[in-house]
Amino acid sequence: MPQNRQPSEPRYGNRPTMKDVAARAGVGLKTVSRVVNGEPGVTPDTERRVQDAIEALGFRRNDSARVLRKGRTATVGLVLEDLADPFYGPLNRAVEEVARTHGALLINGSSAEDPDRERELALALCARRVDGLIVIPAGDDHRYLEPEIRAGVATVFVDRPAGGIEADVVLSDSFGGARDGVAHLIAAGHRRIGFIGDHPRIHTATERLRGYREAMALAGLPVAGSWVSLGATAPERVAAAARAMLAGPEPITAVFAGNNRVTVTVVRVLAALPRPVALVGFDDFELADLLRPGVTVIAQDPAALGRVATDRLFQRLSGTALPPTRIVLPTRLIPRGSGELPPHTG
Amino acid sequence: MPQNRQPSEPRYGNRPTMKDVAARAGVGLKTVSRVVNGEPGVTPDTERRVQDAIEALGFRRNDSARVLRKGRTATVGLVLEDLADPFYGPLNRAVEEVARTHGALLINGSSAEDPDRERELALALCARRVDGLIVIPAGDDHRYLEPEIRAGVATVFVDRPAGGIEADVVLSDSFGGARDGVAHLIAAGHRRIGFIGDHPRIHTATERLRGYREAMALAGLPVAGSWVSLGATAPERVAAAARAMLAGPEPITAVFAGNNRVTVTVVRVLAALPRPVALVGFDDFELADLLRPGVTVIAQDPAALGRVATDRLFQRLSGTALPPTRIVLPTRLIPRGSGELPPHTG
């Protein structure tokens, strides 16, 4: 016996269901399902009646129910650092576009660089049964995802590798990019070059530092401890680090900035100096060419990161049984002026 | 009689269900549900056994099923123009943060300024039964959402009003902002001021043009037809429009740029000119202060737009029966140099 009371909470605002459509059209439930899904085997006349009932009632299929039965949600989850960070915008959009070609929607959220929040968000997405998960790691231990991956959630890490588990990952060539950027400064004549980067817990930060050291070593140049500073990318911290390197008896004549946020702060510091200081920054950013001098950068392709990662995700979802792979995308040096300044010999 | 065959497609990769947990723990289904949801009325010993079974099996509740039964998905849908556009980043993040305080996740997607795609996406979100929908309109006819709204989907429009339906909307004061920005240029001595804006189909574009005309009229200044150009924000179109206004016998001495993308292109055009031309742009953007001269802007608060809209959405979801409201947020003039340049009398 069906319940005829009002439910305690409105159920989707009392929307009509296929059952309602079937009743109104005078057909069976399955026939409505056939029409709604464009399946064959319905006479034009029957289809007409069903369509009329659908319009009259304002019926829209509840995909939430469909999904439960079908076992796939046609949804991809994306955990990134900050939805407001312009660096991730093109990546986000690229993931959306690839997902769209596969008929999937995108649920995304920010970890705010907090490993606990990353975990919470990733697991919430798993509870929603996203078909696949793309994660830009905030933390360095992803063993919490092991049961989910084993249970079939396709997972791809982007921008930074996963910690403690084997999984697909798509990276930019942080090491090579930084090495080339620093070599570019060395080629312009610099010998005392500073490196300001993100927190050492971040994989890209240490890789870029490694690239810096490699370039210096290849050129036979020493690296003073005071020329290297890793830490938060908060403007105050970065500005203080830059000023410290620029002071003293043997000041640096050039800076390599470890990412876009560091670069912007360094540009501000340098703009206030009387003497020119060379700068190469990791990551391209809008208007870099309009500053005076234009800012020379090592450009990543964030959209390509997203595209390649999502392609990989859907390869996994189609059942390809490949071993976890690390894909490294190349970077590109864009000279614009700041990286070609010669050392100022004061 | 239950089916014991393999399902044709893997069902969420054969994840354990509450039934599996119940069987392993030797308890009823409802008891597992109580433990998973932290409901009272379970002895510590029973709870222990259930927890052990959950861990052993790697069980994670299927929220997709839960949602079907509960009638609310704890999901908010956001349709914006382009996930990659830096202007919408802070708005996106603000929506996420407010949703998060209400325990809701965010599904978002780009309309790419295509009304059909906006509609398709919004309706797909409704089919997923998002509890609420936040839309940055691409089109100007939203009657397609009428049945959805009637069926209980809370809907709030942001940045631009809905077309053809009554609904909540949260806007920036485009008219007042543009009027003030143009008045600022007039106060600096300009009499021939150009206006370059987005496509006239976009509500904010026509409102800002209206503000421009108002300021000119208030100052008793005529507006030549050749000083106004609305259209695509593609750099080629905008640059051509700017160059045309700057040429001729009576060239403009100042430009009001209708949005951030227009502003950036105009900055490039002006940078190539021998004489200084004043500029005020609608929308703030990163590094505007680092350019020479710094770019004077009418700043909106995109994060506030997102926050206010999402607050409104959850007010609706809590059942408040208010009439549809239009909320207009103020803008702020930020003088940085470009808007204070006097007219160049060549």
Place this chain on the structure above:
DNA sequence: CTGAAAGCGCTTACAG
């Protein structure tokens, strides 16, 4: 404190 039955709105696997 505990659990069996019914149901959320669909699709699947049949049978006619």
Place this chain on the structure above:
DNA sequence: CTGAAAGCGCTTACAG
């Protein structure tokens, strides 16, 4: 061509 029954994995509304 059409539809009744069972089931997806949960929660609800009971009854013990």
